[in-house]
Amino acid sequence: MSSSFKRPSGFIAAMAAAMAFTAAGAFADSAGVTFSQGDNFTEKDGAALYANVCAACHLDKGQGAVGAGHYPALAKNKNLEAGGYPVTLVLHGQNGMPPVGQMMSDDQVAAVVNYVRTHFGNDYKDAVTAQDVKDVR
Template sequence: MMRMPIFAVTLAIAGMAHAGHDDAFIDRKDAATVDGRTIFTHLCQACHMADGKGATGAGAYPALAGNPKLLAPLYPAAMVMNGRGAMPGFGQMFSDEQIASVVNYVRTHLGNHYPDTLSAADVKALRPPEKP
């Protein structure tokens, strides 16, 4: 039985769950340098919509705009990293800095005005400890 690396599985799931995302963005060799706004624009808004108000249709994609669950920055960080329901986790795809950046972007845009920020160290603390 052939096993796919977790990164490939994550991308495959992301492709299924986020039909309409920007394949060229995912395939870019320099994707590691992108910021939160760019991540939101090329991946997140495909389901959550450009205005962050979410969508319903083949699935239900929650609104990020005015979402009180964003009050605690670790909640959206855990969602981005691990996924839930139809949302795949992107923890293997993005660095701690990028996850913090996209969470901070969503929490300070789309009509949200949460003043505290998430750091890369906060995100790193959510990851399982590295094996020696």
């Protein structure tokens, strides 16, 4: 290695963060963001699942986006009124949405669907259960 080679200033910190494994089988970066490891997501509650799985496309406030693709707004979305609809989308995907529910337990799918149905201006109170998810799966 030549003496003129220098590592980027954040390289060592990023490598250390990637190696900071938690007991849950996930790892956290220096900002405290948890990344799932393996074939399944490790987050348990709807807010964490939304933040780490859904918000990348549907954005932090469920406002959706248009650009390289069309990511529907989840905020004030009438299509979420029937709980089976978002369960089916999470489990099986549709168009550009991947079937992310394949990497979640029935409890996790119910948690994230219920989170979306009760946040972002949505007020659907009939909660989806893990058994509902199992029936659709």
